[in-house]
Amino acid sequence: MDDRGSGGASPLPVLAQPTSGKTIVKSTVLEESTMSALQQKYSKCNPISRKLGVQLDSSSCVHLAVGIKYNYTSQISRSYKRMFELPNNIYFTNNFLVFQAQQVASLGIRGSILLHGATYERFQMATVASYRVPMRFETLLMPIDKETWVFSGISLFLVNCTFVAFTFRGKKVEFRLKFMKSLLTNLTGKLFWTTSALMGHVENGCVEFRNYARQLSFWLITWQLFSFFLGLVYSGGLYSFLAAVCPPTLPTTLNGILTERIPIYSTHVVRSTSGYESGVEAGVRNVLIDGDLSKLRKKELSKLASTTKVLEINPIDAAKSICQGERISSSHGMGNYLVDPTVYVMSDFEERLDSFLASVSIFRKTAYIRKIEEITALSEQVVWSGDKSFIILLYENILKRLEHSGIYNKWLKGVRTGTFLWIAENIVTARDFKMLLAKAMFGLTREIVFVENETVSIESVRYAFAFCAKHQVQVHESVKKFNITQTICLVFLFLTATIYLPRWSDPDTPTSPFPTPPSGNCQLWTSCPPPA
Structure with a gap:
């Protein structure tokens, strides 16, 4: 923590920006000339004063301008009974410190109380999905896993080649020449002949089949046993897959979520100088401006901010509406969404996310929840500093x-x-x-x-x-x-x-x-x- 007991310009709040698992602490000091220039530039901030409903003097306008520019929360009290909350485009004001400011102001401390500080809050992401994956008609017709399907194809091809080799008549030279010239014809012809032989519907080829019964008996028995085994594997696996409750395979990184285009939602809306926006979008923008991040990380966060959809509703109502399939509307032009409960991602502050996940576990008993630990500490609460x-x-x-x-x-x-x-x-x-x-x-x-x-x-x-x-x-x-x-x-x-x-x-x-x-x-x- 820096020393605030020295003279000169008062330092702005310390910014703590996490990057690659580490925290970089930056401290910005406004020189006296810079403060004078800001005071002259913002000597008349009537438009902002009208929004606040109070006439601010030039020194307060300086703090207001600095707070908006550097994403600081400012609290000004010019009397013992009134507290004006200045606009900000950060996540939200630290209620605990604001409450302290109100209490101290009510005690009658001489002068006014002026606070400003960064209020980066922790926010997390969590994927929420249904335990059961929706079944399709193709699932009932095809083997469950790729290996079973590959083994079935290989076994059928080998049996087909065996029948082609054992049912061909002629000399060795003629056999080789004819086999090479009509390979495709033999394969396709014997494919249907093999199927008919296994099903017992052989007509013209029955004599040929009897002549080579000894050579073909081993392969036929092997194929029948293998087919029977594959049938057991398929039927048993299909039954287990339909009856079992298995968690879906979900990405565990931010990049994986963005790559698979899983919808991302947030329930927090902040009010900035330009209107209303997502708290995640505002927080990511602050991190991109002040954080020392790699190009790949900046690209991921930019995509996160642009793809996050805002659900302007409290977390408990959001969980109830999503689980019951209700459309969520917005009162500030944030859009109306019907969230698919199959799989989605909720990105919110730690407090709001915990409330949402606790509600989801009540409204949907079969929900599968996985927190994304990669960006748990994307935004941390920083040390507040300020005036006396x-x-x-x-x-x-x-x-x-x-x-x-x-x-x-x-x-x-x-x-x-x-x-x-x-x-x-x-x-x-x-x-x-x-x-x-x-x-x-x-x-x-x-x-x-x-x-x-x-x-x-x-x-x-x-x-x-x-x-x-x-x-x-x-x-x-x-x-x-x-x-x-x-x-x-x-x-x-x-x-x-x-x-x-x-x-x-x-x-x-x-x-x-x-x-x-x-x-x-x-x-x-x-x-x-x-x-x-």
């Missing part, structure tokens, strides 16, 4: 420990599980909801051993509870209703506000962890007086 604020300090010094230890992720999983169950309760049946509830409770209640990089003290846990007042995990009343107790959260929040915030909000305090604002570059610091 209590939130950034809290994340870097305290919450970061909880995240590394696994406690924060455990708490976040509970929040997401509660949201998923709250939505699913109004969509699925009571029986299906009990199954979803059992799976969700198993993931939340099972014991997890935390791996601590640093000591997680009671102080860290206290600050985590201090900012969880509005986040409650609600479970169905028939089992148990538990939450992150709001009363405890409010108590910790009150203690934090009365004991720590007065000391931390003063930049002149010797023990204050905040750096002193640099002179001449006041627009980068939230403690500066608002413009006249």
Whole structure:
């Protein structure tokens, strides 16, 4: 993590872009002259201000322009009661940090709170297919595998050649000449003669057949046994194939999915400055711009973004509509789709994808799901940085420990599980909801051993509870209703506000962890007086 205690221009958020299994950390610093130029260029941003419903000053326009250009999420509060969310074309705002910003703003910290940071979220892909492959009429007529068909053809050809050789009469020289001249005629003629002989319908060739019965008996018996064996293999294999539940053969790489042209869908829509678009498309575009990727990887991601179709619907409703064969419509011109449940790929953020797959397993019991691990970490959540604020300090010094230890992720999983169950309760049946509830409770209640990089003290846990007042995990009343107790959260929040915030909000305090604002570059610091 870079040093934010030095003077000069405040660094933009650190961008972490994964490439080939590694993470490249880039840090961009805007010089003072660059900020001045941006401030002069965006001194009047009335069109954007009208969309926000608020008149922004020139310094705020600079942050707005930088946020849009570099795909940063910006949150501005010019008062203690109002919070304006600026437009962005990234995946979505980190709700946890936004919630912290609202809470700190409501406490009455002097000045305004300005946050901006990259919010790259993890997203995954998963192939969903039916266990049973649809049967065709040709499957009942032809052998199941290629080897059985090849053996049948070879055996028939050998028996045919044997009959041609043993049923020909004449001298050796004449035999060779005639055999070479009329090879095709002999083969085709004896083919039908052999078939007739095996079926017992030989007429003109019966005398010839009797004369060579001894030579042909071995081959006929061998052919009959081999044909009987092939018949058993074919009939038994066909029955097993029709009765067995076998997973289909699906590609396990992104390139394989794109090559076989398996339809790809996503359920997340983001609002950008130009309208609405797929979250996957916006995220891939950001990775292509900022990521250090190979040409092949860029080509694959570009094709992924162009072929992904958007289902503008929540994951649970999407799973229900797909499994029941219903058409999914869009309200923002994203298109109407009727998804074929035979095989398709769902590409979405980790939280939404888990909700979708859990719903699919309920609505379609025979679904076969395989996650594509190749692009699991295509987009990672990065470290937030920004101006002088209590939130950034809290994340870097305290919450970061909880995240590394696994406690924060455990708490976040509970929040997401509660949201998923709250939505699913109004969509699925009571029986299906009990199954979803059992799976969700198993993931939340099972014991997890935390791996601590640093000591997680009671102080860290206290600050985590201090900012969880509005986040409650609600479970169905028939089992148990538990939450992150709001009363405890409010108590910790009150203690934090009365004991720590007065000391931390003063930049002149010797023990204050905040750096002193640099002179001449006041627009980068939230403690500066608002413009006249």
